Amino acid sequence: xxxxxxxxxxxxxxxxxxxxxxxxxxNVVATTRRGFEPGDxxxxxxxxxxxxxxxxxxxxxxxxxxxxxxxxxxxxxxAPHAGQLVISCAASVxxxxxxxxxGDRVPVVRAMPxxxxxxxxxxxxxxAGHGTTPAHVALAESLFATxxxxxxxxxxxxxxxxxxxxxxxxxxxxxxxxxxxxxxxxGLPRAIARTLVAQTILGSAKMVLESDVHxxxxxxxxxxxxxxxxxxxxxxxxxxxxxTLLRAAVxxxxxxxxxxxx
Numbered sequence: 001x002x003x004x005x006x007x008x009x010x011x012x013x014x015x016x017x018x019x020x021x022x023x024x025x026x027n028v029v030a031t032t033r034r035g036f037e038p039g040d041x042x043x044x045x046x047x048x049x050x051x052x053x054x055x056x057x058x059x060x061x062x063x064x065x066x067x068x069x070x071x072x073x074x075x076x077x078x079a080p081h082a083g084q085l086v087i088s089c090a091a092s093v094x095x096x097x098x099x100x101x102x103g104d105r106v107p108v109v110r111a112m113p114x115x116x117x118x119x120x121x122x123x124x125x126x127x128a129g130h131g132t133t134p135a136h137v138a139l140a141e142s143l144f145a146t147x148x149x150x151x152x153x154x155x156x157x158x159x160x161x162x163x164x165x166x167x168x169x170x171x172x173x174x175x176x177x178x179x180x181x182x183x184x185x186x187g188l189p190r191a192i193a194r195t196l197v198a199q200t201i202l203g204s205a206k207m208v209l210e211s212d213v214h215x216x217x218x219x220x221x222x223x224x225x226x227x228x229x230x231x232x233x234x235x236x237x238x239x240x241x242x243x244t245l246l247r248a249a250v251x252x253x254x255x256x257x258x259x260x261x262x
Contacts, residue, residue, distance in 0.1 A: 001059065011063045012061070014147065030046065054076040057084065060086045085109065086102060086109070092159075092257075109129065124149070126144065127153055127155035162253060166256075168249075
């Protein structure tokens with residue numbers, strides 16, 4: 001299987017790095033206006049022609065900015081062959097738009113990967129477009145599984161996924177930064193404080209995923225009667241951290257919906 005990547009920027013590079021461990025991927029070919037630079041993955045072949053790439057790829061990944069998608073795809077409408085799958089990673093661009101811009105001839109899956117895909121610890125949310133079969137979705141899931149976890153949802157929920165997992169790393173970084181600053185205030189060297197916080201959040205997240213125990217129950221295991229965790233949680237509740245995080249995610253989702261509406 002040949003995988004073509006239109007747009008070899010940060011996201012395209014991250015996806016390419018994961019695809020090399022996929023058993024069925026024989027070649028990864030990518031195009032970029034900037035050209036390949038020293039340090040780029042030598043296993044990725046460069047192509048200067050989007051049309052030629054579209055003709056030869058079995059799976060075509062769209063990794064350009066949302067405002068560039070139509071301009072990139074329109075000239076390719078007659079290029080894809082019958083068995084090709086198009087996967088769009090452009091935020092707020094619907095599968096119906098991508099399908100229309102490719103001549104209504106190919107199945108389209110919409111993907112929303114997040115930043116940790118760079119280190120193959122990401123979360124990718126997928127949505128199937130009109131005419132897409134379970135086999136197409138399974139193929140998309142297998143490709144993005146090389147970058148972390150995947151989840152498939154109805155496309156109408158993609159804005160919600162954007163607000164939670166697409167933008168989510170930024171929320172996590174704010175929390176890590178704030179707790180690291182607290183460590184410095186309490187006398188810890190900054191590097192040590194950052195490591196303590198990051199590993200604590202990493203380990204806590206893994207416990208949620210691997211134990212299948214509700215986060216509230218895990219929280220209760222940490223919270224001993226009249227202990228220091230209780231005082232800390234009271235401060236968090238007083239600061240309305242739950243409400244603030246909820247509002248942040250909803251605001252991001254609503255903004256994603258507005259971008260989609262144009």
